[in-house]
Amino acid sequence: MGRREEKFDVIVIGGGPSGMMCAGRAAELGAHVLVLEKNSDLGNKLKKTGGGRCNITNADFDKESFLSNFPKAKRYLYSPYSKFSVSDTFDFFESRGLPLVTEARNRVFPQTQRAQDVFDVLEDYMKEGGVAIRKNVRIASVEKKAGKITSVTDERGQQYYADNFVIATGGLAAPDTGSTGDGMLFLKKLKHTVGEPNPNLVPLKTDTKWIHNLSGITWSFMKIRFVQNGKTQVRKTGKILFTHFGISGPLIINSAYEVKQLLRKGSVEAVIDLFPDTEEKMLDKKMIKLLEKNKDKKMKNVLPDLLFKNIALEILALPNLKMTEAYAKDISREQRKEIVHTLKNLTFPISGTCGMEKAIVADGGVALDEVDFKKMRSRKYDNLYLLGDVLNVNRPSGGFSLQLCWTTGYVAGSDIGMQERRA
Numbered sequence: 001m002g003r004r005e006e007k008f009d010v011i012v013i014g015g016g017p018s019g020m021m022c023a024g025r026a027a028e029l030g031a032h033v034l035v036l037e038k039n040s041d042l043g044n045k046l047k048k049t050g051g052g053r054c055n056i057t058n059a060d061f062d063k064e065s066f067l068s069n070f071p072k073a074k075r076y077l078y079s080p081y082s083k084f085s086v087s088d089t090f091d092f093f094e095s096r097g098l099p100l101v102t103e104a105r106n107r108v109f110p111q112t113q114r115a116q117d118v119f120d121v122l123e124d125y126m127k128e129g130g131v132a133i134r135k136n137v138r139i140a141s142v143e144k145k146a147g148k149i150t151s152v153t154d155e156r157g158q159q160y161y162a163d164n165f166v167i168a169t170g171g172l173a174a175p176d177t178g179s180t181g182d183g184m185l186f187l188k189k190l191k192h193t194v195g196e197p198n199p200n201l202v203p204l205k206t207d208t209k210w211i212h213n214l215s216g217i218t219w220s221f222m223k224i225r226f227v228q229n230g231k232t233q234v235r236k237t238g239k240i241l242f243t244h245f246g247i248s249g250p251l252i253i254n255s256a257y258e259v260k261q262l263l264r265k266g267s268v269e270a271v272i273d274l275f276p277d278t279e280e281k282m283l284d285k286k287m288i289k290l291l292e293k294n295k296d297k298k299m300k301n302v303l304p305d306l307l308f309k310n311i312a313l314e315i316l317a318l319p320n321l322k323m324t325e326a327y328a329k330d331i332s333r334e335q336r337k338e339i340v341h342t343l344k345n346l347t348f349p350i351s352g353t354c355g356m357e358k359a360i361v362a363d364g365g366v367a368l369d370e371v372d373f374k375k376m377r378s379r380k381y382d383n384l385y386l387l388g389d390v391l392n393v394n395r396p397s398g399g400f401s402l403q404l405c406w407t408t409g410y411v412a413g414s415d416i417g418m419q420e421r422r423a
């Protein structure tokens with residue numbers, strides 16, 4: 001049979017987590033499935049998730065509580081979630097030989113701590129069902145006729161035919177992984193409403209040099225406030241990671257959306273309390289003792305007793321302190337209080353959010369009321385399915401994005417597979 005005539009029950013565009021889950025499920029139910037992936041490998045983004053460990057879901061088994069993490073999309077997600085929930089994710093991976101472990105904040109990882117192992121489970125799932133996979137195929141257009149998708153065409157002009165089509169091409173975050181927003185363009189051309197993409201879960205930038213100098217340091221417990229016009233607008237407590245461009249870590253990434261809204265209105269300052277569990281007075285008492293014990297030492301050798309040396313040195317060099325070379329015995333009461341106050345109120349301006357390159361998730365995607373969530377099918381084309389990051393669903397970090405992929409992929413795959421069974 002010539003390639004022109006080759007026809008599948010379903011073509012999945014995009015071999016990310018949602019596309020692979022969908023392909024595997026449809027094939028399990030007997031569908032003839034083809035996955036088209038533009039990269040030379042599937043799942044490039046998946047393999048990077050959770051710093052290579054893959055935060056696969058979030059172990060909140062209460063439906064209401066879990067879905068409250070998707071404030072705007074919650075009402076749409078009840079139906080698909082009732083078909084494939086967090087406990088189904090546990091069953092799916094554990095029954096395929098990948099035990100999962102739950103860490104702080106309900107974040108779930110494979111026990112092996114390897115995202116590659118999550119990928120391997122999905123690859124085996126697809127193999128078992130006989131899914132055909134073509135790599136290095138970038139779909140360039142989607143053709144339609146009379147309310148149906150008829151074919152897709154790659155950039156070399158090769159056309160692919162199927163009864164059903166799945167757009168699982170991801171969003172625009174981290175485009176180096178292959179997610180360059182092609183699906184959004186197809187959907188716009190198909191007259192779907194697609195929101196403007198913006199980096200959403202993303203680290204924050206500052207132009208403050210001394211913060212850049214702290215790059216690589218993780219401070220495991222601090223309080224951060226984002227202040228505008230002297231008023232605290234956002235307040236979070238937890239871990240922070242300093243980077244060569246600013247600040248990062250789950251807590252910061254999850255604040256980015258609100259900070260971005262504030263930045264639209266004016267300037268924003270971050271204020272970090274490095275010792276949120278210790279009142280300023282108590283910290284001052286600690287400092288008095290520290291200075292007395294180390295009278296004859298220079299401050300650059302004294303302050304590192306309280307915090308990482310790099311942070312201590314950057315703080316001592318700040319313009320309001322300038323005490324790096326001062327001896328502890330020479331520190332006045334006012335100077336001591338100023339050090340303590342600075343440790344509780346490290347202040348620097350936020351210049352913006354990092355771009356798509358460093359984003360985990362981007363805003364935008366297809367409008368949710370244009371999707372039938374019982375099947376994950378377009379309401380405009382009854383043989384077109386939309387999954388994962390292609391949907392306009394805001395959510396925090398912590399495994400919620402991948403759960404969205406497992407849920408939407410499974411539901412679409414089931415619907416497609418059941419059609420083939422009935423046929």
Ligand SMILES: Cc1cc2nc3c(=O)[nH]c(=O)nc-3n(C[C@H](O)[C@H](O)[C@H](O)COP(=O)(O)OP(=O)(O)OC[C@H]3O[C@@H](n4cnc5c(N)ncnc54)[C@H](O)[C@@H]3O)c2cc1C
Pocket residue numbers: 013014015016017018019036037038039042043044045046048049050051054055056057137138139140168169170171173174177178179180181182183359360361387388389390398399400401402403405
């Ligand atoms: C650094 C990083 C860490 C993350 N960590 C986590 C985490 O720990 N937990 C979590 O829940 N979420 C995490 N996320 C988010 C999560 O990875 C995404 O939400 C998820 O990968 C989306 O899956 P998807 O299937 O919708 O699309 P994607 O994973 O983006 O996959 C889309 C696929 O489609 C292919 N494609 C695109 N256009 C075309 C085309 N025209 N033709 C053919 N193929 C095409 C792409 O090459 C890609 O392989 C992380 C994201 C990043 C960037």
